[in-house]
Amino acid sequence: MAKIKKKIKTIKVDADKCNGCRTCEVVCSAFHSSPKWSVINPARSRIQIIRHPLKNIWLPVFAGEYAPAECMGRDKYIIDGKEYDECAFCRASCPSRDLFKEPDSGLPLKCDMCEDDPPREKPLCVEWCLNDVLIYEEREEEVEEGVEMEDVEAGLTSMVDKYGLEKVAETITRMSQKE
Amino acid sequence: MRYAETGYNLEIDLATGNIERVETDPKLMETHLGGLGTSVKIHWDRVPPEVKAFDPENLLIFSSGLLIGTPAFSANRTIVTFISPQTGLLAYPMMGGFWSAELKYAGYDKVIFRNKSPEWVYIWINNDKVEIRDASHLVGKGALETQELIRNELNQPNAQVAAIGPAGENKVFVASIEQSRSSSSRGGGGAVMGDKKIKAVAVRGTKDIYLAHGDEFMEQMKEMTKYIKFRNENPLPGIMTILSGIGSPAEMKHTDEKWHTESFAWGNARRRRKDFWTKEIEESWKKTQLESTKRLISCFNCPTQCGGLITHEDVPSYMMKCFSKLTYLMGAEVDDLDFGYKIAKRAFEYGVDSFSTPQILAFAVELYEAGILTDKDFAGTDKYEACPSDKRGRFFWLLDRLAHREGIGDILADGVYWAARKIGKGAEAYDHNTIKKHEQMNIKLGMMDPLYYLMYSTNEKISITQMEGNWPQAAFPNKEDREAFVKDWPQLPDEHFKQYFLDWEPRGEKANPYYPTADMCSEIVDWMEMLHNIDDACCVCAGMSSFCLKPPWHIHNYPKIISAATGLDLDEAGLKKIVNRSRNLHRAFNIRRGMSRADEKPPEDHWKKRFPELEENLLSTYYKYKGWNMDGIPTKEKLHELDLDYVAEDLEKRGLYKNGQD
Ligand code: SF4
Numbered sequence A: 001m002a003k004i005k006k007k008i009k010t011i012k013v014d015a016d017k018c019n020g021c022r023t024c025e026v027v028c029s030a031f032h033s034s035p036k037w038s039v040i041n042p043a044r045s046r047i048q049i050i051r052h053p054l055k056n057i058w059l060p061v062f063a064g065e066y067a068p069a070e071c072m073g074r075d076k077y078i079i080d081g082k083e084y085d086e087c088a089f090c091r092a093s094c095p096s097r098d099l100f101k102e103p104d105s106g107l108p109l110k111c112d113m114c115e116d117d118p119p120r121e122k123p124l125c126v127e128w129c130l131n132d133v134l135i136y137e138e139r140e141e142e143v144e145e146g147v148e149m150e151d152v153e154a155g156l157t158s159m160v161d162k163y164g165l166e167k168v169a170e171t172i173t174r175m176s177q178k179e
Numbered sequence B: 001m002r003y004a005e006t007g008y009n010l011e012i013d014l015a016t017g018n019i020e021r022v023e024t025d026p027k028l029m030e031t032h033l034g035g036l037g038t039s040v041k042i043h044w045d046r047v048p049p050e051v052k053a054f055d056p057e058n059l060l061i062f063s064s065g066l067l068i069g070t071p072a073f074s075a076n077r078t079i080v081t082f083i084s085p086q087t088g089l090l091a092y093p094m095m096g097g098f099w100s101a102e103l104k105y106a107g108y109d110k111v112i113f114r115n116k117s118p119e120w121v122y123i124w125i126n127n128d129k130v131e132i133r134d135a136s137h138l139v140g141k142g143a144l145e146t147q148e149l150i151r152n153e154l155n156q157p158n159a160q161v162a163a164i165g166p167a168g169e170n171k172v173f174v175a176s177i178e179q180s181r182s183s184s185s186r187g188g189g190g191a192v193m194g195d196k197k198i199k200a201v202a203v204r205g206t207k208d209i210y211l212a213h214g215d216e217f218m219e220q221m222k223e224m225t226k227y228i229k230f231r232n233e234n235p236l237p238g239i240m241t242i243l244s245g246i247g248s249p250a251e252m253k254h255t256d257e258k259w260h261t262e263s264f265a266w267g268n269a270r271r272r273r274k275d276f277w278t279k280e281i282e283e284s285w286k287k288t289q290l291e292s293t294k295r296l297i298s299c300f301n302c303p304t305q306c307g308g309l310i311t312h313e314d315v316p317s318y319m320m321k322c323f324s325k326l327t328y329l330m331g332a333e334v335d336d337l338d339f340g341y342k343i344a345k346r347a348f349e350y351g352v353d354s355f356s357t358p359q360i361l362a363f364a365v366e367l368y369e370a371g372i373l374t375d376k377d378f379a380g381t382d383k384y385e386a387c388p389s390d391k392r393g394r395f396f397w398l399l400d401r402l403a404h405r406e407g408i409g410d411i412l413a414d415g416v417y418w419a420a421r422k423i424g425k426g427a428e429a430y431d432h433n434t435i436k437k438h439e440q441m442n443i444k445l446g447m448m449d450p451l452y453y454l455m456y457s458t459n460e461k462i463s464i465t466q467m468e469g470n471w472p473q474a475a476f477p478n479k480e481d482r483e484a485f486v487k488d489w490p491q492l493p494d495e496h497f498k499q500y501f502l503d504w505e506p507r508g509e510k511a512n513p514y515y516p517t518a519d520m521c522s523e524i525v526d527w528m529e530m531l532h533n534i535d536d537a538c539c540v541c542a543g544m545s546s547f548c549l550k551p552p553w554h555i556h557n558y559p560k561i562i563s564a565a566t567g568l569d570l571d572e573a574g575l576k577k578i579v580n581r582s583r584n585l586h587r588a589f590n591i592r593r594g595m596s597r598a599d600e601k602p603p604e605d606h607w608k609k610r611f612p613e614l615e616e617n618l619l620s621t622y623y624k625y626k627g628w629n630m631d632g633i634p635t636k637e638k639l640h641e642l643d644l645d646y647v648a649e650d651l652e653k654r655g656l657y658k659n660g661q662d
């Protein structure tokens, strides 16, 4: 496979500094509404703060890939004597939990690093977290060309998982006839 | 489409279990904005003056505010309103935390409770699904403990829970409602909640809030962010650390407590200890605080972090709020911060007001020392031991009695004013720090301060921290410092205020009590109060606005932000008029319940040097400025100007305009 140059975007999470304000959730949801900034709903955010205040756990987690099925084996971490929820660090939008799904349709959410036209200097959650919890870094790397599951495809896959291929295909055909 | 607000209230009749989602009149936003403003309107319309705190008709309203759920920084207050059992007036204690944002995302602006439940219940609001659930297994549980228990039993880690503890269950007049890292404390909301047999209200929401002009709104927030960053990097020079930054006083972060411990009065608001803050104390307190504070935490969507997660020795983790760190300790006259952390946790679990309660306990200790209360009052029973004789033990014991209304605690639970009258034998003389039957901050000073005189006397909140803030607490001795301070002061409503500040001296002719003059004081106090009223309608934290020197929120950006959020076309004059309307409606509501000019005065010993004539003149001047008659009642003309003719008619009908005044 051919090698291509790719920009790797990283958000470093200094979780010890998080004060649990949820500004990142508010802003992410606002940015991804359409038109931009018109709708606020942290449940639609691609970053979620896992909070257990009395256990001193405030953990920002970003939405990653859509997972059609839940894992058979689960992880459960204890760090510095603090026991985290099952799957706490996992970024998947997965059937085992409500995290990273549109609250109404259940469609999976995924952090897109605030893709925008023209591109933004920094992702929104990074810009608005005034406590320096989220630190943005960029670098270039050579990677093998591969096929990435785009948002639309991820969404469709989840619909197919939920309703079956036939039903989804039928609906799309019907919709395209209406257009 | 409704912008910024959800347009729905939840009405719950506890007697019948009927739950209704009621659409609100969109016009109300134009006339009262939301939050405290629209809540006052509901109380005016539905709670007649005969209704007492523990009557079924007393409404208990949990309200979010206009800007809650939007990206507006520090918009996170929940305002709870009810007739207070202690004062008989409309109380409106507010709490920070996360509850009201969750309510808004669940699709409601307010939850309105009426009547009483026959059995103990808690309410579970999950978007459109609202349930009244059995709470019999939670009775007797602590207010913090209950929050966790409910989250666990619902399996909803993200639910926000406002709960009462044993004090609320026992209808203690100073019972609070606790939630996350905050509480709604002043005036006894916990007691009204307990009277209605509501143990807790849990809420989780995943719905949308709409902004009318999102782009503009975010531009405003960007401006504010710049200012917040600037202020974080540049604390105000010449101001004590605790007030030099933005946000509520960062009590968990700063370890220097020289100012509070030496300027405020210890015991039953009696003694100032001007040499308390020794090197030794400083070191020991710093050690305790740094070891115990595991993390600084914020409320919903606030960039500052004035709360702290505390793990102190064998005390289970809890979240400390603001000044509670000091109030019990100073009341008990214990010099060790360790005591403050230990008793605060127990008090939060009981669910009691951290301002009033320590003063009630200190009052009891004083009465005991004076022989008015005796060993009989401090005796044990088969349920509990007799009161220990050490300072710490005594406070814990008294707190236990008060929260459970046991023995002498049953009398103390009504607060200093009522307890003094029940106890008699001269106890009334020890009730020296209440206004309108409500315990005040533990401050006793020398020279009468005209600004504070007005604030103490006239605000409906009956709690000074809910009114002061934008004007420095004292004159700056140096002219150069004053010049530097006014140079960069965009928050002022008008430029001419600068001169007042420049001319204001700590001593001499242009100093307290004669300067600022009564006219100037009226303007300054009115400005500060107006800003608090805007905050309370929007439910923005006063720490980022009205209770902060040079705050991020002020009269010049508020109208733009509210307009962008709601689509209203508001200017400064328009916004002022709206909150003025709500403010006057609130006053009329309290007047109807018997509040009068005679009630409007600070405690007699608040200052050593008093000026009766000047004070009367201050009050009259302020009344006039506000458009109130000499009894402190809004005039018909004022009410007409504010489109409140229906209020004027009501006051007239009840014969409240006396001696030819209208
Ligand atoms: S904005 Fe920053 S501090 Fe606030 S919750 Fe998000 S990561 Fe934590």
Ligand code: SF4
Pocket: A027, A028, A031, A045, A046, A047, A062, A063, A110, A111, A112, A113, A114, A123, A124, A125, A126
């Ligand atoms: S980078 Fe952008 S899309 Fe990803 S979580 Fe942050 S705000 Fe949301």
Ligand code: SF4
Pocket: B074, B076, B096, B097, B246, B247, B248, B297, B298, B299, B300, B302, B303, B304, B305, B306, B307, B541, B542, B543, B544
């Ligand atoms: S300033 Fe403090 S009390 Fe106010 S909203 Fe922010 S964290 Fe909460």
